[in-house]
Amino acid sequence: MVEDFPKFHEIESPIRTFISKRVIGIDQNTSVQEAAKKMVEFNVSCLMVVKNDEIVGLITNDDLKKRVIAKGRKPSIPVKEIMTSDLITADIGISVKDALETMATKNIKHLPVKEDNEIVGMLTFSDLIDVQKQKLETHISRE
Amino acid sequence: MKILHISDTHIGGARYFDKKALEHVVKESKKGSYDLLIHSGDVTQEGKKRHYENADKILFSRLEIPYVVIPGNHDKRSGGIALYKEHIGSPNGVLELEDSVIVHVDSGVQDSDMGRVGMIKFDMMRNALRKYHKKSIKVVVLHHHTIPVPMAGRERNVLSNAGDLLDLFLKFDVDLVLSGHRHYPNVYHIDGTVFVNAGTASGKKTRYGDANSYNVIHVDEKRLSVETRRISGEKDVDKKEYPRHEQRIFFDFGKRVFRIIHVSNTFISTSNIFKRRHFFNAQDIINSLKGDLLIHCGGIVKDGIPKDYDLAQKYMKEFDLPVVYSPAGRDINYLGYDLYEDHFGDIDQDFTADDVYIKGISSAQYDTPEGIIGEVQRERLFYQLNQRDESFKCIFLHHNVLPIPHAREKGLLEDSGDFLREAVDEQVELILTGTSSHPFAAQVGKTVVVNANSLSSIYQRSLFGNSFNVIDVYEKVLVVSEISSLWGTRRTLGIWERNNQSEQ
Missing domain, CATH: 3.60.21.10 (Metallo-dependent phosphatases)
Incomplete structure (x- = not known):
């Protein structure tokens, strides 16, 4: 769960307190359609892809659009065929500023986060944006 | 070390x-x-x-x-x-x-x-x-x-x-x-x-x-x-x-066995403290979610007076799923104690479905926001729970048993120490509460404790606005999500493995 967008003065803070620490995954042989259903159900923009309890990749909203729908591929193909397997990860100790810079440089919106060489969470650009969106929705909807 | x-x-x-x-x-x-x-x-x-x-x-x-x-x-x-x-x-x-x-x-x-x-x-x-x-x-x-x-x-x-x-x-x-x-x-x-x-x-x-x-x-x-x-x-x-290390990635959920809609502090009344638009938007969203049960953890009305109760009964009837209630102090003040039973039934309500047992326990007292279950009632509650064979057991009440962020801690049950210990030791799988109008979820031992924000009162403490929770019980995991009353935006408050090998 992402709770807050880092405030300006927190830009040098470690990403530890801004990441989602409970991440939803999917088995690599599950169909793309099932993956999409899971993303819709939990309102998440990416899923970790798992093979025998090991993380082997990541699929995102954009992957579904670009690698399946735009290419006319069937929704029954397994997620392993469209996942990104060369994961760019960040250490839990890096600052928010450095994490955002990595995301901007590599042009990615999802950054799996590692501690002691294990993935322990996810920093998701769209989650951070959603937080702002929800606050804005609350602000403009005063009754 | x-x-x-x-x-x-x-x-x-x-x-x-x-x-x-x-x-x-x-x-x-x-x-x-x-x-x-x-x-x-x-x-x-x-x-x-x-x-x-x-x-x-x-x-x-x-x-x-x-x-x-x-x-x-x-x-x-x-x-x-x-x-x-x-x-x-x-x-x-x-x-x-x-x-x-x-x-x-x-x-x-x-x-x-x-x-x-x-x-x-x-x-x-x-x-x-x-x-x-x-x-x-x-x-x-x-x-x-x-x-x-x-x-x-x-x-x-x-x-x-x-x-x-x-x-x-x-x-x-x-x-x-x-x-x-x-x-x-x-x-x-x-x-x-x-x-x-x-x-x-x-x-x-x-x-x-x-x-x-x-x-x-x-x-x-x-x-x-x-x-x-x-x-x-x-x-x-x-x-x-x-x-020292917890499971962080959840991929095998199994089938969904039960869906609970968890709401609190609706504050239904003709006063502008009650946000009608939020309530009716939330009602539409909830009806579309096809839950198995709606649990209202109290604060149904603004005050325990006939006008508020009549309106609350009319509005709550529009939910398309079964509803169970547990009162807050404000629900039983003035004439509320009698009105509650007339309009919504017993003070302590329960619900049974296939392999699911959900038990309400009143923690409210007259004319005070403080809560207590009481020793006799607590003994009876856990005795009743122990008699049940269902594998999924849930208790719901108004007052919080874990402290709530962004609130001065005053709503805790007087006997929260004893209640929480017993619930965790008995491995009650879920406790739902509805105080202090801020969403929160955490797992204590094997017991997931969830508090609901206010669904439709102007008095709420979350920057995300009024909301309710959805608790999805899958065969292998329990997922708690918070949903905005007005917009239906969803975010996950937590995922926990059910019946795993973790300790108390």
Whole structure:
């Protein structure tokens, strides 16, 4: 769960307190359609892809659009065929500023986060944006 | 790392202080190969000069290992904090060791038994945790407890900002939070953080005939264990052991077996405190979610008056799923007690489905926001639960049993310590509450505890606005999501494995 967008003065803070620490995954042989259903159900923009309890990749909203729908591929193909397997990860100790810079440089919106060489969470650009969106929705909807 | 955790030595006159018990602790510190001794406050009985001099003579000057100590409320009596600084040192601080950090903070309020971590100290803790967050073992020491303690009488001295502290500790993945104050040893594992209360090491005021005690804590790369050792008495040692790393990626959910819609504080009335648009938008969203049951954790109406109840009955009938209720204090004030039964049925309601048992318990009292279940009622509740064969059991009530962030802690049940302990020991899978109008979810042992925000009242505390929760019970996991009342935006509050091999 992402709770807050880092405030300006927190830009040098470690990403530890801004990441989602409970991440939803999917088995690599599950169909793309099932993956999409899971993303819709939990309102998440990416899923970790798992093979025998090991993380082997990541699929995102954009992957579904670009690698399946735009290419006319069937929704029954397994997620392993469209996942990104060369994961760019960040250490839990890096600052928010450095994490955002990595995301901007590599042009990615999802950054799996590692501690002691294990993935322990996810920093998701769209989650951070959603937080702002929800606050804005609350602000403009005063009754 | 091996820590000797002691608390509440109450060094003073013989009426309050057992010198032999303290002698036992001092000997233990020499023979147990400890890396560190941590004293979580109430070193002295009354904070007097002679008590501090005695503490130095019979305890601190004899220790041969490093130690960390903080003041408790007794140490701050009669201006005792000045003497504490003179004899012991700074009441707050950070001890950095090779692979660990100990952040220790004075949570006492002078001449009061209350606990509080003020804004300056809160920032100091946050900054220290931020600076040392990569340390392998992070320990926080506070005299007052963050989580209610069982067998310690009426809950009244939990830290006033316990909810914000709990949130801070969980966000920074603190490993251990050590406290004292309640003179009863207790351990909880909450989402990867272990909260340890020590009993009194040498005070004569023990609870329920328990003996004096201390804790032996071992932390290695994979496990954290807490052993409570009684200095005398029948029950010598309690040992609890926890894994240090939790499951973070969830992919195998199994089939969904039940969906609960969890709401609170609708405050239905003709007053503008009730947000009609939020209520009706939420009602449409809820009806589209195809839940199996709606649980209303109280605050149904603004006041217990006929006009509000008539309106509430009319509006609540428009939900397309079964509804069960538990009242808040405001629901039973004025004529509410009778109106509640006339409009919504029994005070304590329950629901049964295939392999699912959901039981409401009233915690509300007339004309007060404070809650209590009561000993007789609590015994009856757990007796009833034990008679049931269903594998999924849930209790719902109005008052919170875990502290809630962004709220001064005042809604906790008076008997929350005993209630929470019993629910966790009985492995009740889910507890739903609805106080303080802020969403929160955490797992204590194997029990997931969820609080709901206000669905449709102007009095709510979340920047995300009014909301309700959806609890999806799958075969293998339990997923708690928060959904905005107005927009239907969803975010996940937590995912926990069901019936896993984790401990209590």
